[in-house]
Amino acid sequence: MKLEVKNLTKKFGNTIAVKRINFQIEKNSTLGLLGPNGCGKTTSIGMMLGLITPTEGKVFIDGINLDPKNRIRLLSKMNFASPYIELPKKLTVKQNLEVYARLYGVKKISSRINEMTDELNLSNFLERKTGELSSGQKNRVALAKSLINKPNLLFLDEPTASLDPDVGDFVREYLENYKKKNELTILLASHNMKEVERLCDKIIMMKDGEIVDSGTCNELIQKHGRKNLEETFLKIARSKNELG
Template identity: 55%
Template sequence: MSPPSSAPPAIVVAGLAKTYGNVQAVAGIDFTVPQGSVTALLGGNGAGKTTTIAMLLGLLKPSGGDITVLSTDMLRNRHAVLPRLNFSSPYVDLPHRLTVQQNLRVFAQLYDVPEPKQRIAQLAQKLDFTTLLDRPAGALSAGQKTRVALAKALINSPELLLLDEPTASLDPDTADWVRGLLEDYRAERGATIMLASHNMAEVERLCDQVLMMKQGRIVDRGTPAELIQRYGRDDLEEVFLDIARGRGKAATQAQAETAA
């Protein structure tokens, strides 16, 4: 269900840029993420997705532009809004020597979560890793790490959830179950979700809006259905390949966006 039109956007980005020497990782992008929506940030490796998410989290300082998250200026007052958001990536390891429970307890304390023991137990049951709570994080399989990383991201019941490959390394059944969990969380919490994923079927299922990035720019945007229709394709994976390879309408669109 779409959020009310009167609700302020969860994220507003204007002219956002990041350069490293002569390399322009993000080239002055603009986008808005409505409250309560799910938005996908898509693109090939090196498109600028991770850099963009890092700037949204306040981990990287932009070279230019503005970021407003939950009505807060992230460049001037990010500490005021950080407790209301969270992030997950299966590619960011938790300390290996700490057990799963110890790791989650640290994050619960950082976010000042009330009754942390109960919250951890609740998430472990919901994400099916109760038997892993006393296992060192370094001894987890890739799929187990993904589930624990998602629990870490949900520990503070965030209003804004930023996810990098939320179902990476999960088997199809578990991945489908996690998508259902995210849909339920969004509905129950009224949360906003922004995710990067290479699973286009996942994006088609979960997302209200797609932002397609290439070489640091947003070269197209729309709902999954709009993009599929615009490119005359059967699914979003074919659209992604058109844009990544600069084929047909994708090439024309990218050139127009670059010129603008």
């Protein structure tokens, strides 16, 4: 799916959270959404998921406007994972995945659950309550939920935050392999620059609600004359201070 954002703006009272952002993600590519805390990433993702009404601007998915009329149709092909939202803790992994499979209208529910849990090494935890799992296991369950409907557009908000390097690497590798086998466009918001370098085809940098730069990792690193993406991020994030 192709995602296109046009003049997207969100004001909360007098505060401008997101200011006229424009970008697009080509089908089957991965875009990294970077920026310091409070720069408007979550608000932008909220608008792209139809959870926040933009003050101005529009979101198009495969050319279809994400308005209330098309929302249900488009949401069935999208999904979202974030460590800041959770699945019901008292339900088992299997029950949670079953509920969401039904909500997304998945056809062969049992086989899809088995397929996902096999791939994500969760088969042994199917009957365990989600709240009893470690953060690494919970993270993989959240990822299974976000892929249960075989989405064509996936929003990932810091998918490896709070994971140990081993599990983090497993998740990144899984996403890389999953993308090779499936038609999937990803918008990835992350503070892990190595993750962004590994997974993203293109990056946009946000600051104070605006897009301040965009390009491939190498393009941005070269443009700003830095050694790596982390240094580039720091330069852009602190640019006002340097100027001041």
